[in-house]
Amino acid sequence: MKVGIIGLGAMGRGMAGSLLAAGFEVAGHDPAVSEMFPEHGDAFTLVPSACDLWAGCEAIILSLPTAAVVEAVIGDMLGAAKSGVTIIDTTTSHPDTSVKVAGLLAARGVAYIDAPVSGGPSAAATGSLGMVLGGSEDDIAGVAPVLDAITRIRTHVGGVGAGHALKIINNALCAANLVLGAEAVKLGQAYGLDPQNVITGVNSGSGRSGVTEVNFPRWILSGDFDSGFTMKLMRKDVRLARDLIAEAGLSLSMMGATVAAWDASEPALADGEDFNRIVATVLED
The missing domain is CATH 1.10.1040.10 (N-(1-d-carboxylethyl)-l-norvaline Dehydrogenase; domain 2)
Known part of the structure; x- marks a missing residue:
């Protein structure tokens, strides 16, 4: 499974590192980042646009600052959406935004899970985050290997929006x-x-x-x-x-x-x- 990450700040960077350490291929997008993880060679690639992640990734993690940014990023990506991909939104966002975004993505055949995290950059870098999840059991099970690589403990608390x-x-x-x-x-x-x-x-x-x-x-x-x-x-x-x-x-x-x-x-x-x-x-x- 190849995983994309949008937002490579302290949290996104840490999660990318944990995924690479677990053997995943990772593609990342962040306009503020020009280089990352040269030690992992071709296992990590930076892409110029978030839309580029649809092509090769089965799961895309969002690590963004606000609900408004999540909505804007998904809006920009929607036209190129690829059916079968799962969005894992680790942003601390508003549940109403989660429900809205999930509906837009579902119409394109894309699953959405709200999966906000706790533990800070150190836990992200060591794959030991805490996570609360909102979404369907099947969608969560489909990306369990990705979640295993970045979390120490996680709890499914309800449908979309419940995690946030x-x-x-x-x-x-x-x-x-x-x-x-x-x-x-x-x-x-x-x-x-x-x-x-x-x-x-x-x-x-x-x-x-x-x-x-x-x-x-x-x-x-x-x-x-x-x-x-x-x-x-x-x-x-x-x-x-x-x-x-x-x-x-x-x-x-x-x-x-x-x-x-x-x-x-x-x-x-x-x-x-x-x-x-x-x-x-x-x-x-």
Whole structure:
């Protein structure tokens, strides 16, 4: 199976590398990239247009920044679509976009799976991403070898759009836990506790989360702040969560407070900053 990838940033590059390591042929397209993976020789090729991927690929992975970009890229590719190809959309996108794009592709005989990922660039590069999937069981089974090469754990959560809905929910919870984790550290400091001891103690109890177990030790308390995921990207995801809440007609007070906290961080934290720096808005207040 030959796999195409559209979008060769940190995530797309990592997934391409994992696929090559697993023995796949990979073709990539990204206008910002001129060379990649010379060590893999002919197993990796860069193509000048996304439409060129239809010809030789059985699966095409999307690793793009926003739902609007996904819709634009698929729109540009649609006229050249080849029946029998499966699109695997790893973008953190809006479920409505997923449903719309899936319908357009289905009319051309192309399957669509929404397959947003977690774990960041390091997990992409080691084939150990977490993935939530929306789509048909048959379509997912048809690209299982591709998914095996890039994921450590994956969960099929429903039809098209379900994966993207759950990914947005997950990221909103991560955004909330970063703020709450920082508040826990600040409260601990008020009682003379070292931040490292606060996090270690929380991780031994029921208050722990992925943020306290991974983000705080790896990127925050270390001072590294180099996760590869930016404030801009997380602000986008938090706003997607805000939109889902509004569209569902719900009033969720904690999620609302999370959205407000991330919106309020804009004057102090530039879009290019690591998303873990949101803790500074609490700890330095």
